[in-house]
Amino acid sequence: MIFNFLNGNYAVDLKKIKVVLVYSQVQITKLYAEKPWVSGVTNLRGEVVPVIDLRVRFGHTEPTFEKNCVIMVIKTNEDKLIGIIVDNIVSIKEINSEIIANAPDLGVGIEPEFIVGLYKDSNKEMITLLDIDKILKIDRLTS
Amino acid sequence: EIIADQEFNETLDKDIFAKELLNMQESFKNFKANAQSEPEFELFDTDISTANKPEFEVFDDTTCKNQEQEFEVFDEKKEDDGFLLFDDEESKDVKPITKNTQKKETKKLINKPINKSAKPTKQTNGNSIKKVASSSSIRVGLDKIDFLMNRVGDLVITKSMLYEFGEELSKTHQNIGILERLSRLDREIRELQEAVMSVRMIPMESVYAKLPKTIRDLSKKLSKKVEFIHLGDSVEIDKMMVEGLSDPLTHIIRNSLDHGIELPEVRVKSRKSETGKLTISASQESGQIIIRIKDDGAGINTQRVVEKAVENEVILESDVEHMSENDKAMLIFAAGLSTAEEVSDVSGRGVGMDVVMNNINSLGGSIHIDTKAGLGTEFTIVLPLTLAILDGLNVNIGKEKMILPLNLIIESLQPTQNMIKKVGDYDKEILMLRSDFIPIIRLHKFFNIEPKYKDITKGMLIISHVGNTKVAIFVDDFLNQEQIVVKSLEKNYKKISGISATTIRGNGNIGLILDILSIVEEEKILLWS
Numbered sequence: 001m002i003f004n005f006l007n008g009n010y011a012v013d014l015k016k017i018k019v020v021l022v023y024s025q026v027q028i029t030k031l032y033a034e035k036p037w038v039s040g041v042t043n044l045r046g047e048v049v050p051v052i053d054l055r056v057r058f059g060h061t062e063p064t065f066e067k068n069c070v071i072m073v074i075k076t077n078e079d080k081l082i083g084i085i086v087d088n089i090v091s092i093k094e095i096n097s098e099i100i101a102n103a104p105d106l107g108v109g110i111e112p113e114f115i116v117g118l119y120k121d122s123n124k125e126m127i128t129l130l131d132i133d134k135i136l137k138i139d140r141l142t143s
Numbered sequence: 144e145i146i147a148d149q150e151f152n153e154t155l156d157k158d159i160f161a162k163e164l165l166n167m168q169e170s171f172k173n174f175k176a177n178a179q180s181e182p183e184f185e186l187f188d189t190d191i192s193t194a195n196k197p198e199f200e201v202f203d204d205t206t207c208k209n210q211e212q213e214f215e216v217f218d219e220k221k222e223d224d225g226f227l228l229f230d231d232e233e234s235k236d237v238k239p240i241t242k243n244t245q246k247k248e249t250k251k252l253i254n255k256p257i258n259k260s261a262k263p264t265k266q267t268n269g270n271s272i273k274k275v276a277s278s279s280s281i282r283v284g285l286d287k288i289d290f291l292m293n294r295v296g297d298l299v300i301t302k303s304m305l306y307e308f309g310e311e312l313s314k315t316h317q318n319i320g321i322l323e324r325l326s327r328l329d330r331e332i333r334e335l336q337e338a339v340m341s342v343r344m345i346p347m348e349s350v351y352a353k354l355p356k357t358i359r360d361l362s363k364k365l366s367k368k369v370e371f372i373h374l375g376d377s378v379e380i381d382k383m384m385v386e387g388l389s390d391p392l393t394h395i396i397r398n399s400l401d402h403g404i405e406l407p408e409v410r411v412k413s414r415k416s417e418t419g420k421l422t423i424s425a426s427q428e429s430g431q432i433i434i435r436i437k438d439d440g441a442g443i444n445t446q447r448v449v450e451k452a453v454e455n456e457v458i459l460e461s462d463v464e465h466m467s468e469n470d471k472a473m474l475i476f477a478a479g480l481s482t483a484e485e486v487s488d489v490s491g492r493g494v495g496m497d498v499v500m501n502n503i504n505s506l507g508g509s510i511h512i513d514t515k516a517g518l519g520t521e522f523t524i525v526l527p528l529t530l531a532i533l534d535g536l537n538v539n540i541g542k543e544k545m546i547l548p549l550n551l552i553i554e555s556l557q558p559t560q561n562m563i564k565k566v567g568d569y570d571k572e573i574l575m576l577r578s579d580f581i582p583i584i585r586l587h588k589f590f591n592i593e594p595k596y597k598d599i600t601k602g603m604l605i606i607s608h609v610g611n612t613k614v615a616i617f618v619d620d621f622l623n624q625e626q627i628v629v630k631s632l633e634k635n636y637k638k639i640s641g642i643s644a645t646t647i648r649g650n651g652n653i654g655l656i657l658d659i660l661s662i663v664e665e666e667k668i669l670l671w672s
Binding site: 029 | 591653
């Protein structure tokens with residue numbers, strides 16, 4: 001699944017994604033005294049699911065919410081359901097593991113350990129593959 | 144048009160509600176069907192294995208099973224024998240039995256006598272049959288009860304949704320009596336919920352069951368004489384609680400035996416009877432379970448505890464003079480503290496009492512100590528009746544609505560300026576109420592929310608229990624009281640400070656349940672009573 005935030009293309013493994021919700025239709029309850037990128041918690045069919053704003057996590061910016069904003073609920077390998085907010089979803093694509101290039105030490109917003117690799121698609125766009133399990137690891141979210 | 148819209152909404156809500164009810168009914172049916180199918184299964188099982196045997200054998204098989212169950216029940220876990228809830232151990236000991244019957248079958252094919260297994264059961268034959276005949280109970284898996292509980296939880300949520308809607312409706316339509324009807328529904332759901340809850344409850348007996356053996360073994364090892372008295376065997380407690388409770392209780396008792404009760408010679412010298420007394424009692428008071436463990440030993444040597452605590456930098460030496468004897472005794476719950484001169488295999492490693500504290504806290508309970516030198520020590524554990532549903536009070540902080548557990552609240556008031564005192568330069572405020580001095584916590588500061596009122600006299604102070612002391616919590620306003628279904632935050636996230644759990648409100652939003660204990664700890668208010 002390829003999605004877009006902060007004018008960059010990113011991808012996560014489709015198998016990880018449980019549900020996609022439209023941001024404007026979701027009520028988020030703020031959790032105070034938490035890190036700024038933890039937007040709050042929401043109710044997903046009776047389950048209490050935390051929501052992380054990836055744009056704040058990696059962009060350190062004030063988030064803006066447009067109607068394309070979606071929350072992707074991810075099932076992490078810690079067996080937790082966590083929602084991530086991204087700007088919009090671009091497409092679903094099969095990515096061959098051979099053409100994934102190693103990530104250079106980017107020195108930008110995203111720590112290199114959170115990146116599986118880089119990939120160039122047919123439109124010569126760069127897509128960054130994220131290691132979503134690592135990003136959403138509970139103790140990484142809080143430190 | 145608005146009215147029509149509302150009516151439409153109402154029918155929609157009704158639909159949801161009806162669905163919910165249907166669901167409930169179905170799950171009840173399932174529940175029943177499953178429950179019925181279980182005894183059938185047993186019969187079926189024995190039928191196959193003993194199809195060609197004389198009737199006596201069939202009997203023997205069931206009694207054999209029964210006997211083994213009873214054995215399990217009494218010796219190892221001492222569950223109440225009327226209602227045995229399935230858990231892992233249980234299913235374990237069912238398996239060998241079915242194996243046993245299979246073995247019998249094969250044995251029978253080879254035409255060997257099966258007297259071996261038949262013999263011991265003969266003696267208890269009559270007894271066991273009587274047991275089977277007299278008990279009108281069934282076994283149900285714990286997961287089924289949990290499922291049922293969740294359904295009731297959903298029903299409670301739907302009800303509060305309906306209630307909110309009803310309140311809205313009664314503003315525009317007077318005298319339609321919707322709230323009266325809804326409150327009837329509320330009562331009925333409450334009863335249903337209590338009934339389901341009571342299924343999960345088992346008597347304290349099962350908690351006590353393991354203790355006599357522990358005490359016997361330990362008193363022998365320490366060559367002390369102890370009489371064990373347990374009261375309130377029939378007080379019922381949530382099954383989930385029992386698991387979390389057995390370790391802390393055992394630990395406190397070991398502690399009492401080792402440090403509390405003296406050796407017989409010492410006891411005689413201090414004009415006490417040679418045999419020490421260890422009493423454990425359970426009771427239910429105002430929606431809480433109170434467990435007291437009392438010994439008539441030497442009491443806690445607070446002097447030594449304080450010395451150790453200062454040594455380990457748990458407290459400052461300057462704090463000591465402000466502390467009461469019981470506060471000093473509470474220091475034994477600090478991590479890494481042991482007053483035992485020698486490390487033995489009974490105690491002295493300094494791990495344990497802090498674990499007890501944590502265990503009790505994680506059950507939503509509190510613990511405190513009452514100790515008198517030379518006369519004995521009493522531990523009091525206060526636990527909530529259940530973990531699944533609680534009564535909460537909605538409080539307003541700025542735009543936020545949060546929930547305060549009702550069982551913690553003592554009273555609420557709007558203070559006048561002369562009731563508020565300040566201590567030193569700090570912005571710590573103290574409420575002077577009658578003869579009490581109660582520290583004030585400003586929730587808006589804790590959560591960093593923009594409040595409606597910054598002036599304490601305009602808002603509300605809610606006085607609540609924290610352990611055995613009190614705090615006054617400053618909120619803008621409080622709203623209605625509500626029954627809420629507790630949903631854990633840790634399941635998908637983690638424990639966060641200030642919030643113990645969450646709930647789903649009538650409108651589908653998430654409500655946060657305040658965790659006063661952790662707020663107080665974080666505010667680092669020194670607790671002196």
